[in-house]
Amino acid sequence: xxxxxxxxxxxxxxxxxxxxxxxxxxxxxxxxxxxxxxxxxxxxxxxxxxxxxxxxxxxxxxxxxxxxxxxxxxxxxxxxxxxxxxxxxxxxxxxxxxxxxxxxxxxxxxxxxxxxxxxxxxxxxxxxxxxxxxxxxxxxxxxxxxxxxxxxxxxxxxxxxxxxxxxxxxxxxxxxxxxxxxxxxxxxxxxxxxxxxxxxxxxxxxxxxxxxxxxxxxxxxxxxxxxxxxxxxxx
Amino acid sequence: xxxxxxxxxxxxxxxxxxxxxxxxxxxxxxxxxxxxxxxxxxxxxxxxxxxxxxxxxxxxxxxxxxxxxxxxxxxxxxxxxxxxxxxxxxxxxxxxxxxxxxxxxxxxxxxxxxxxxxxxxxxxxxxxxxxxxxxxxxxxxxxxxxxxxxxxxxxxxxxxxxxxxxxxxxxxxxxxxxxxxxxxxxxxxxxxxxxxxxxxxxxxxxxxxxxxxxxxxxxxxxxxxxxxxxxxxxx
Numbered sequence: 001x002x003x004x005x006x007x008x009x010x011x012x013x014x015x016x017x018x019x020x021x022x023x024x025x026x027x028x029x030x031x032x033x034x035x036x037x038x039x040x041x042x043x044x045x046x047x048x049x050x051x052x053x054x055x056x057x058x059x060x061x062x063x064x065x066x067x068x069x070x071x072x073x074x075x076x077x078x079x080x081x082x083x084x085x086x087x088x089x090x091x092x093x094x095x096x097x098x099x100x101x102x103x104x105x106x107x108x109x110x111x112x113x114x115x116x117x118x119x120x121x122x123x124x125x126x127x128x129x130x131x132x133x134x135x136x137x138x139x140x141x142x143x144x145x146x147x148x149x150x151x152x153x154x155x156x157x158x159x160x161x162x163x164x165x166x167x168x169x170x171x172x173x174x175x176x177x178x179x180x181x182x183x184x185x186x187x188x189x190x191x192x193x194x195x196x197x198x199x200x201x202x203x204x205x206x207x208x209x210x211x212x213x214x215x216x217x218x219x220x221x222x223x224x225x226x227x228x229x230x231x232x233x234x235x
Numbered sequence: 236x237x238x239x240x241x242x243x244x245x246x247x248x249x250x251x252x253x254x255x256x257x258x259x260x261x262x263x264x265x266x267x268x269x270x271x272x273x274x275x276x277x278x279x280x281x282x283x284x285x286x287x288x289x290x291x292x293x294x295x296x297x298x299x300x301x302x303x304x305x306x307x308x309x310x311x312x313x314x315x316x317x318x319x320x321x322x323x324x325x326x327x328x329x330x331x332x333x334x335x336x337x338x339x340x341x342x343x344x345x346x347x348x349x350x351x352x353x354x355x356x357x358x359x360x361x362x363x364x365x366x367x368x369x370x371x372x373x374x375x376x377x378x379x380x381x382x383x384x385x386x387x388x389x390x391x392x393x394x395x396x397x398x399x400x401x402x403x404x405x406x407x408x409x410x411x412x413x414x415x416x417x418x419x420x421x422x423x424x425x426x427x428x429x430x431x432x433x434x435x436x437x438x439x440x441x442x443x444x445x446x447x448x449x450x451x452x453x454x455x456x457x458x459x460x461x462x463x464x465x466x467x468x469x470x
Contacts, residue, residue, distance in 0.1 A: 013403035044411060045418030091415055093374075133375050138412040139328075140368050141419050142381045159406045168248035169429070171394045176279060177373040180326055183280030184376050194404070 003028070003117045004151055004200035006128045008158045008192035008209075010089055010121040018058040018121075020195055024208075026062045028117050032083030034065045038108075040098035041090025041123040055088055069104075079107040082116055089122025089158075092135035096127060097143035109149050118151070122158045125192070128200075129155040134181055134189050136174075152198065152205055153187070153235035160191030160214055178216045188234050189216040196227065205231040238263070238352045239386055239435035241363045243393045243427035243444075245324055245356040253293040253356075255430055259443075261297045263352050267318030269300045273343075275333035276325025276358040290323055304339075314342040317351055324357025324393075327370040331362060332378035344384050353386070357393045360427070363435075364390040369416055369424050371409075387433070387440055388422070388470035395426030395449055413451045423469050424451040431462065440466040 005021070005028055012020045029035060039051035046054070052068035059066050066086070072078035079085070085108065087095070099105050112118045120128050126135045127148040134155040163173040172180070178189050192198065196209030207213050212224040215234065225231070240256070240263055247255045264270060274286035281289070287303035294301050301321070307313035314320070320343065322330070334340050347353045355363050361370045362383040369390040398408040407415070413424050427433065431444030442448050447459040450469065460466070 042415075042418070043407075045415045094415075094419070133373070133377075135374065136406060138368070138407075138416060139370060139374055139381060140412075140416040142368075146374060146377045159404065161404060161406070169394065169396060171371060171396070172278075172373075177375075180277075180280045180329075181373060181375040183277070184329070 001115050001202040002113060002151060002200050003115060004112065004128065005119045005197050006125040006152070006156060006192070006200065007119070007121045007197035008125065008160065009194040012195045016058060017055070020209075021197070022058065022062055025059075025064075025119065028119065029062075029064060029084040031117075033063065034067060035059065035084040035086050036069055036078055036082035037066045038069050038085065038087040038095075038099075038124070041088055041092065041095035043088075043090035051088065051090070055086070075102055075104055076107045079104060079111050082111065084117045084119075085111065086119040087121075087124030087127065089124055091140060092123040092126045092132050092137045093139050093141050093143055095123045096132055096146070096148065097141045099127070100144045105149070109151075112149070112151060125158045125197075126156050128152055130187050131155060131185075133185060134178060151200060152190075155181075155185075155187055155189045156198075157189050157191040160193045175214075175216075175222065178222075182216065182218050186218050188218070190214075190231070190234070191216065198231070203232055205234070207231060236350050236437040237348060237386060237435050238350060239347065239363065240354045240432050241360040241387070241391060241427070241435065242354070242356045242432035243360065243395065244429040247430045251293060252289070255444075256432070257293065257297055260294075260354065263354065264297075264299060264319040266352075268298065269302060270294065270319040270321050271304055271313055271317035272301045273304050273320065273322040273330075273334075273359070276323055276327065276330035278323075278325035286323065286325070290321070310337055310339055311342045314339060314346050317346065319352045319354075320346065321354045322356075322359030322362065324359055326375060327358040327361045327367050327372045328374050328376050328378055330358045331367055331381070331383065332376045334362070335379045340384070344386075347384070347386060360393045360432075361391050363387055365422050366390060366420075368420060369413060386435060387425075390416075390420075390422055390424045391433075392424050392426040395428045410449075410451075410457065413457075417451065417453050421453050423453070425449075425466065425469070426451065433466070438467055440469070442466060
């Protein structure tokens with residue numbers, strides 16, 4: 001049974017890394033002391049080692065050890081053996097490129113579909129959708145495909161940001177961008193605000209956290225859903 | 236001799252479309268009454284016809300007719316015959332995808348290298364750089380490559396935006412993103428603020444408009460250059 005947390009962000013403004021999620025993660029990863037970390041998204045271009053060290057700190061608070069996938073000789077076996085997987089944020093293009101390069105997309109997909117608990121934040125959440133076409137990141141590398149895990153039958157837009165009515169900047173708002181996405185693609189997009197997450201348990205998908213999410217469906221006006229809403233029928 | 240305007244934006248806040256540039260464009264396109272428009276970037280997903288109609292309006296003020304490339308049976312011949320080319324803004328991924336699909340990258344490159352005056356705004360400016368890896372746009376379609384015209388030996392970041400010190404949002408700033416780009420790529424990036432543009436005349440590249448630009452070079456702190464600065468040696 002799928003058991004997935006798809007979080008908008010790792011860090012809520014004014015708090016430590018993962019602080020707002022730690023109680024939830026204690027339960028999510030209750031069956032393991034050790035979490036396999038996938039550091040490929042490399043925020044600010046830091047190395048896999050640096051990123052793994054950084055992520056280990058909040059996890060010590062709930063007595064979990066974090067091991068980077070790059071520390072294993074056989075990453076596929078590491079995924080098959082893992083009892084918990086965390087894919088952290090950074091740049092989605094860099095992340096997806098490395099997942100393809102190391103040929104572990106199918107391994108992760110089947111492990112998670114078979115029940116290995118998964119946590120994604122930001123870029124690690126983006127890839128839980130059907131494609132990475134709704135990432136906010138800069139395309140600093142060219143991945144072989146935009147297709148991602150598809151743990152949910154729609155796309156994710158993490159760090160969802162409402163339009164700023166005071167802005168004089170002529171760049172597009174997030175909502176404009178997602179509406180443009182729908183000129184070329186048909187799947188729904190869930191905009192998750194910072195501090196909220198989706199919880200996937202088998203076939204159920206529930207919005208958690210304090211904030212509403214914004215849903216974009218093809219040819220419909222976007223709408224808000226409150227925390228606790230069941231999104232299992234969205235596709 | 237190359238004769239190119241690489242503008243950050245078509246529209247400055249509070250003004251009409253292209254208004255701040257019209258006097259410059261009157262001179263830039265002085266040898267032709269008719270401009271070939273490439274509407275492929277489709278802002279907000281509007282059609283090629285809609286976009287061409289929209290762009291025609293400001294050009295009537297300087298007595299120029301705008302014809303969309305989609306109106307020609309043979310787009311390659313249209314480019315060879317053009318005495319002025321304008322590539323408008325919208326989504327860079329959609330634009331680059333369509334340029335490749337219609338196989339006109341080489342035609343435009345050789346026409347512009349041979350002296351056909353070119354105007355780019357936003358996405359149409361992004362593609363004047365070596366690659367589109369520093370676009371701000373959402374990757375709503377997957378183009379066959381990120382390589383672009385390379386009219387200048389660096390990358391462009393249009394709509395360059397300074398960090399907002401009051402923001403509580405955990406997404407990356409533009410500067411952070413461009414620094415990440417430099418973990419994977421070596422060419423400089425020129426961040427052009429709205430209302431400024433680069434003017435390429437043969438081998439000279441000059442910053443024009445009222446605002447400074449921000450230059451990012453590998454392994455150097457970013458720095459500002461003022462209007463009038465010669466950027467011919469940047470590569």
